[in-house]
Amino acid sequence: MSLCSGSLTRRAVLAGAAGVAAIAAAPRLILAATPPHRFKHGAFEIMVVSDGHLVLPTSFLAPQAPQDERAALLKEAGHAGEQFHSATNVSLIRTPSDLILVDCGSGANFMPTAGKLAENLEAAGIARDKITKVVITHAHPDHVWGASDDLDELQFPEAAYFVSAAEWDFWHGDAVAKTIPEERHGFITGARRNLARMKDKLTLIKGGDDIAPGIRALDTSGHTPGHISIEIAGESGLLILGDAITHPWVSFARPEWTSPADHEPDRAIAMRKRLLDRLATDKMRLIGFHLPYPGIGIVERKDGGYRFVAA
Numbered sequence: 001m002s003l004c005s006g007s008l009t010r011r012a013v014l015a016g017a018a019g020v021a022a023i024a025a026a027p028r029l030i031l032a033a034t035p036p037h038r039f040k041h042g043a044f045e046i047m048v049v050s051d052g053h054l055v056l057p058t059s060f061l062a063p064q065a066p067q068d069e070r071a072a073l074l075k076e077a078g079h080a081g082e083q084f085h086s087a088t089n090v091s092l093i094r095t096p097s098d099l100i101l102v103d104c105g106s107g108a109n110f111m112p113t114a115g116k117l118a119e120n121l122e123a124a125g126i127a128r129d130k131i132t133k134v135v136i137t138h139a140h141p142d143h144v145w146g147a148s149d150d151l152d153e154l155q156f157p158e159a160a161y162f163v164s165a166a167e168w169d170f171w172h173g174d175a176v177a178k179t180i181p182e183e184r185h186g187f188i189t190g191a192r193r194n195l196a197r198m199k200d201k202l203t204l205i206k207g208g209d210d211i212a213p214g215i216r217a218l219d220t221s222g223h224t225p226g227h228i229s230i231e232i233a234g235e236s237g238l239l240i241l242g243d244a245i246t247h248p249w250v251s252f253a254r255p256e257w258t259s260p261a262d263h264e265p266d267r268a269i270a271m272r273k274r275l276l277d278r279l280a281t282d283k284m285r286l287i288g289f290h291l292p293y294p295g296i297g298i299v300e301r302k303d304g305g306y307r308f309v310a311a
């Protein structure tokens with residue numbers, strides 16, 4: 001049918017249908033939207049926008065840790081069941097000249113509880129085509145699958161995209177398949193598909209490169225081989241951590257415990273310890289992608305480890 005032959009036409013048809021559906025579903029949509037959390041940092045306005053949450057198996061948390069210590073810590077963290085919820089906090093930075101999104105969320109195809117970024121941006125009055133830059137901390141599904149929509153077009157069509165060269169090489173190399181169990185090889189397909197969408201607008205970067213004045217990429221590799229965080233100048237500093245630190249109890253109290261999500265466990269442990277030491281020493285503010293929404297806080301030393309203090 002000729003109406004459906006081109007993606008623009010297809011988009012127009014679907015947008016019409018979605019428009020009708022949106023009107024019918026409007027009261028629910030408004031109730032479901034999570035308003036962004038906004039604060040000032042130095043010369044910048046920071047907004048944390050929720051992408052919803054992930055539902056993960058509790059067995060995912062430090063499975064190789066000593067079982068009695070692990071059980072005690074999980075009890076303290078309130079994880080009694082077989083699953084737990086992990087927030088997904090996307091940061092948006094407003095500078096005098098840019099609107100910079102850090103990570104894209106999960107999109108429509110990862111988990112039904114996630115992929116809410118586009119609707120939460122819309123509910124907050126932030127048009128997706130006003131975003132000028134998108135930085136990807138790493139190419140796991142919950143960070144990069146939201147780069148494209150269900151028609152495989154970029155969600156943020158006017159943005160320039162930034163990914164670390166090491167991350168790009170990792171997901172496009174042969175070695176990646178050996179670091180991910182077979183049942184999660186869809187992660188590779190999804191990463192490649194979404195990275196391919198942004199290729200014409202992509203700048204490959206490394207730690208130390210500036211995204212904008214006062215906003216710099218920091219090499220925090222380990223969780224993935226090309227993982228970066230974003231360091232923002234002003235006050236005592238602010239680190240947007242991606243997944244270098246993921247759990248509000250385990251990652252802080254026992255940074256030496258590994259997660260099956262870390263591709264390079266030894267490097268991930270060393271990086272977590274280094275980051276926690278720096279955050280506590282310098283009294284820097286942090287935003288953790290998976291810490292309880294909005295994931296903003298500071299780090300304090302406690303009992304030979306650390307603890308997260310939500311702001």
Ligand SMILES: [Zn+2]
Binds near residue numbers: 140142143243289
């Ligand atoms: Zn993640």
